[in-house]
Amino acid sequence: MSTASDPYVSSSARPLPIIKRDDLFQERQKYLGRPYWILKDPIALTYYRFQPQEFAILNMLDGETSIDQIKERFEAEFPPHKITVEEIATFIGRLHQGGLVRTHLPGQGKQLKKRRDEKLSKQRLARMSNVLAIRFRGVDPEKFLNWLEPRMRWFFSPLCVAFCCALSISAMLLVAVQFREFNAKLPGFHEFFAGENWIWLILAMGVTKVLHEIGHGLFCKYFGGECHEIGVMLLALTPCLYCNVSDSWMLPNKWHRAAIGAAGMYVEVVIASICTFIWWFTDSTTLLNQVCLSVMFVSSVSTVIFNGNPLLRYDGYYILSDISEIPNLQQKSRTILNNKMGKWFLGLEEPDDPYLPQRRQGFFALYTVASTVYRWIVVLSILFFLNKIFEPYGLKVIGQMIALAAMYGLVIMPLWKLFKFFRVPGRLQKVKRPRMYASMAAVAVLLLAIWFIPLPHSIICALQIQPHGADTVYVEVPGILEECRVEPGQAVKQGDVLAVLRNPDLELQVLQLRGERNQYASQITALRHLRLESAEAGEQIPELEESLAKTEEQLARLERDLEKLTLRAPRDGIVMPVDLRPQRPGVGGQLPSWSGFPTDTSNLGTMLDGDFCRVGDPTKLEAEIVVEQSDVEFVVPKQSTVDIKLRELPSATFRSQIADVSPKPIERIARRMTAKAGGSIPSTTEQDGGERPLTTSYYAQAVMPDDAAGLHIGALGEARIYTRWRTLGERVARYLNRTFSFDL
Incomplete structure (x- = not known):
């Protein structure tokens, strides 16, 4: 008679030294009309769902029952179901791996530590794959x-x-x-x-x-x-x-x-x-x-x-x-899609999994596709959002590093899972080679088409509305505003006086030069009378005449500057304001510079420089578009179409065409267009208080259509400039060239 410890007794007939944990909580529930048992591990705070057959096997693990006995009891309790010894052993291994059973066999500490290390490693990989949601x-x-x-x-x-x-x-x-x-x-x-x-x-x-x-x-x-x-x-x-x-x-x-x-x-x-x-x-x-x-x-x-x-x-x-x-909906949907793709593209048989939904599997496969696409959209949108946030502060590199980390979860992890899928022993032998090669060829053709077929391309730029064809009145000679004779919206004729400025330093220089001129003229007149009596007097005349000529030349130049202190209208039209300037206090005892608009009465007595006003037709407008240097090559005057959307009219879109692109980089930009004032252009503040774009940019002009006549000057918005179609390969190469330097 043999005993359980007899070496000639099969392993399946020996008592299993495995016992179900006594501290597990259990709850019977129904899912889709079928009964299940929910188990809770109160220590690990993990939850498991078992079918009644699986739950029965778990309850049979008392440390004394053998696998053969479990098989007999199972088949007696759940006819006509049959189960093999190997299936029972595999299931018990899963229970042990999940920590739902305990055993007194030696070496368990090492196994538990190994299991914990593997779990921590998976958690670290999960964090790396989802850098935008780190828990x-x-x-x-x-x-x-x-x-x-x-x-x-x-x-x-x-x-x-x-x-x-x-x-x-x-x-x-x-x-x-x-x-x-x-x-x-x-x-x-x-x-x-x-x-x-x-x-x-x-x-x-x-x-x-x-x-x-x-x-x-x-x-x-x-x-x-x-x-x-x-x-x-x-x-x-x-x-x-x-x-x-x-x-x-x-x-x-x-x-x-x-x-x-x-x-x-x-x-x-x-x-x-x-x-x-x-x-x-x-x-x-x-x-x-x-x-x-x-x-x-x-x-x-x-x-x-x-x-x-x-x-x-x-x-x-x-x-x-x-x-x-359906618990673990995403995992089950992904498994269904993987099974379907394995069947369609590799010819693999779909494995029988009782935990997968048996109905509407096409819906769950589409759910996986939709969730994957949406995840890409959300991640890319967040990366774009972070890039826009970091850009005004010159920290775009941080956004690029986050993007690289996010690509790990979106690209590297799926490729790694695909590699592990084919590494399963015997998997490649089950693949139907003709179907696999046909699928690979179709995927290659699709990728090549995506890479080389040109697709529509456009660039988005910031803009402001400006009068079209208006002449700007410049303060060529800085001076103190003594009198302002116009206000925005007033009609003027060519040559009308707009404002009168004073420059005491300039006036003093003119008086000094006039005195020197009169002095030189008097000396020359006196020497001409004396040269008949003295030869030396005649020799001094050429030198004095040369000094007089230089003085008169300087005086004429300063008098022209003095005349420029009177600002006149360059054409018939309506007076329109220039860009608003924030208030800046005087520095080093100097007079404070103007603020607001130069035509404001509050600027009387302030030092005026720069633009004073514009004179033109306010019903004719143009969009002044700021194009970055990296994009200006795609903007072609008379060819590039542009769609214009303004903040004050978010539901309206104006169609126009690029009329011209300035060959000179922008040196100063209106403060309202900068990110500091609610605009969208990153800028740096110069010593004189002006704003310069952080990146080299150029102005492009697009004439606004007639139905945009009611817009106010200075309105902000965005322009979508449509350029020539470009392939994905061109876009990737350009992005890499802009992001990384390959100079040796």
Whole structure:
């Protein structure tokens, strides 16, 4: 008679020294009408879903039962299902790897440490693959939530939820009904994201995200779940919180689980609705108005783009997963797509997986494609956004480094997974070679087409509206403004006096030169009378005549400068103002320079220089477009078409054509066009207070159509200049050439 310890007894007949952990929590639930068991590991805070057959095998692990006995009991309990010893051994190995069983066999410590190291390594790789959403380990908020939940239960009551929904609908109706005025009150991109507003944006995101995550935790407690982790994460380089409410998987009601997923958005929408009313009814110059706008932006953007969207693994994804009763929706959808692609392109048989949805598999495959495309769009949009934020401060290299890190998760990781897919032993032998070669050829042709087929290309530039064909009146000789005889909008004739300036230094020089001229003339006259009596007197005359000629030449030049102090209209037309200049105090005892517009009466007595005004037809306008040096080669006068959109008319688009491109780089740019004043052009401030673009740029002009006659001069906007079509290969080569230097 043989015993279990007999060496001739098969391993499957020996008792397994593996025991199910006693501290596991279990809950029976239904998914898509089928029963499942949900297990919770209270130490690792991980959750598992088992079919009844798998759960039965787990319960049979008591340290004394053999695999053969498990097989017999399984087939007796679940007829007509059959199971092999190998399948049982594989399943037990998965249980051991998941930490759901324990054993007293030696060497377990090394295995546990190895498993922990592998887990940490995977977590590090996951962080690297998602550099725009880095999560750090958190703390256990259970005690805090136990204290707070009874005090906030009213906020989650049906009556309060109904009231908050009505409040949110009212806020949306306010925006919809008053949309034009609402849009007009919004600041520009660079004005809103200016450096001085960043503190309020970060504060708004921090506070709203803290309340968002606390909302998840409170809802979880409200329905009887637990919350054991709240931590910090970096979302698009901005610190915020995350809340782990995985314990909601233990709740049998799928609508309760979905409500927990929506709790954070519920909190943010309520806050954003309140801030919408406050922002609407407060002065735009107040701090409260600015903070409320920041909260509205953070809450709406995060809800629409991130949290509420089921294509990203945020709240909307978990809500969809709960309602559809498909845990790990993204992973299962990706597995379905991989199986389908393996079948279509490689001829592989689809493996039988009972955990995958058996119906509407095409929908889940399309979901994976949509989520992947959307993730690319979101990541690229965030990278573009960060690049725009860093650009005015000369920190574009930081944005480029973040982009390279993001490409790891978008490109390197998928390629690595594809490599691992083919490294599975026996995988290549199952591939149908003709289908694989045909698929590779089709992919190669598609990539070559994408790389070499020309596609539409355009560049986006900042612009301002200026009068077309107007003559600028320059203050060629700086002077003190004594009299201003015109104001913007006034009609003038050619030669009319616009303003009178004084330059005491110039006037003094003219008086001195006139005195010297008279003195030289008197000396010459006297010497001419004396030369008959003295030969020496005649010899001095040529030298004095030469000095007189030089003096008269200098005097004539200064008198012409003196005449230029009287500014006259160069043509018939309407007086139009030049660019607004901020106030600057006088330096070193000098008179303060002018500010505002030169024609302002407040500038009387100030030192005037630069442009004074323009004279022309205000109904004829042109777009003055700022084109960077790297793009100016693509702009061809008389050929390049341009679409113009203005901030004051966001719904209108004006079509025109590039008329001319200045050959000289821009030395000074209107302050309102700079990022410092709410524009979009990065600039540096010169010693004289003027603004110079950070990157070498050129002006391009496009005449505005007749229907744009009502626009005001100085209006800002953007121009999309359509250039010749270019291939993807050209674009990549140009980008690499601009980004990196290959000079040896």
